[in-house]
Amino acid sequence: MFLAIKEIKHEKLRYGLIILMIFLISYLIFMLSSLAVGLASENTQAIESWNAEKVVLNKNSNINMNQSVLTKKDLKKADLGKNEAYVGQLGTVVKAKNRSSVSAQFLGIKKDQFIYKEQKLLSGKRAKNGDQVTVDSSFKDKGYKLGDKISLNGSDKKYKIVGFVNNAKINIAPIVYGTFATWKKLRMVAPNVAASAIISKSRNFKYDYKDAQTYPVNKFISKLPGYTAQNMTFELMIGFLFVISLIIIAVFLYILTMQKMHNFAVMRAQGIPSKTLIGATISQSVILVAVGVIIGLILMWITSMALPAAVPMKFTPTIMLSGTVGMLVMGIMGSLIPIRSILKVDPAKAIGE
Numbered sequence: 001m002f003l004a005i006k007e008i009k010h011e012k013l014r015y016g017l018i019i020l021m022i023f024l025i026s027y028l029i030f031m032l033s034s035l036a037v038g039l040a041s042e043n044t045q046a047i048e049s050w051n052a053e054k055v056v057l058n059k060n061s062n063i064n065m066n067q068s069v070l071t072k073k074d075l076k077k078a079d080l081g082k083n084e085a086y087v088g089q090l091g092t093v094v095k096a097k098n099r100s101s102v103s104a105q106f107l108g109i110k111k112d113q114f115i116y117k118e119q120k121l122l123s124g125k126r127a128k129n130g131d132q133v134t135v136d137s138s139f140k141d142k143g144y145k146l147g148d149k150i151s152l153n154g155s156d157k158k159y160k161i162v163g164f165v166n167n168a169k170i171n172i173a174p175i176v177y178g179t180f181a182t183w184k185k186l187r188m189v190a191p192n193v194a195a196s197a198i199i200s201k202s203r204n205f206k207y208d209y210k211d212a213q214t215y216p217v218n219k220f221i222s223k224l225p226g227y228t229a230q231n232m233t234f235e236l237m238i239g240f241l242f243v244i245s246l247i248i249i250a251v252f253l254y255i256l257t258m259q260k261m262h263n264f265a266v267m268r269a270q271g272i273p274s275k276t277l278i279g280a281t282i283s284q285s286v287i288l289v290a291v292g293v294i295i296g297l298i299l300m301w302i303t304s305m306a307l308p309a310a311v312p313m314k315f316t317p318t319i320m321l322s323g324t325v326g327m328l329v330m331g332i333m334g335s336l337i338p339i340r341s342i343l344k345v346d347p348a349k350a351i352g353e
Helices: 002-010 012-049 137-142 180-187 217-222 227-259 261-269 274-306 317-336 339-343 347-352
Strands: 054-058 084-096 102-109 121-124 132-136 149-152 159-165 173-179 193-195 197-200 212-216
Touching: 012 217, 012 227, 012 274, 012 317, 054 217, 084 173, 084 180, 084 193, 102 180, 132 137, 137 159, 159 173, 173 180, 180 193, 212 217, 217 227, 227 274, 227 317, 227 339, 274 317, 274 339
Parallel strands: 102 173, 132 159
Antiparallel strands: 054 197, 054 212, 084 102, 084 149, 084 197, 121 159, 132 173, 149 159
């Protein structure tokens, strides 16, 4: 450690550039990871707020609630308890006077079931009739307020916003909660249509009858449009950044080691063991990575505080820990590459010179 710190202090510019590279990579890893988690969260906020474990859909809907239609015949033998709820879903465009339009998802729910009862209200109250709705808190960012009258999909009917709900997004779109009667009217369904889905908080719940089929919530989430592809894209980019950091650290340390071979030979001739030189190289790598990552963490924290709430970013302790550990592992692995050259140092060269 002493040798590592001594050399870093002596070659401030050289090692400062390496720290700069590590800082930029770690900052980008934290940024992409936060965006990935934020976007994934906006896909599943509502599902997580329901504590859903099972979802019953039409088996021909490709596990997509927006495309699912469950008829009264499908639900004839459904025995729902306090942990189950019917949901009717429909994509909609919300408009109001002097407000910008918002693409949202309308969810028809029943007042006697848990989704209605457990709405996490930030302000206002729950909708009590077909003329009222509660909406996701992100509507506030668009200028919407309690008491605003909105139209859905250009209809003449007006609905009053009576409450703002926290964590009410699905598939990145904000949710408008209303009644089942409103959902049926907007979707213009046949009289025999009962719901889009059954949501259950029970792991043991299962209902398969006619065209109705039960799916685990993880499978349902993985089939959300774009969800899996989006996560895989971010994971691939983050993985490449870790590989790039490994290559950068390995290349820099290898070049620096080659430049110091004569110094190593002199130290070996003075009786300094190889393990001391190897320890110094690994310590050097850990110090450089640690400093770069700490700067990256500080700047990322400032960035997360400065960005507006509309940006879907979640800089969590898990991201901090996993990113830091990942970079340190890459740093240690990169420092192992020059070790073979250090072990082959011949002290006779230094004596001869």
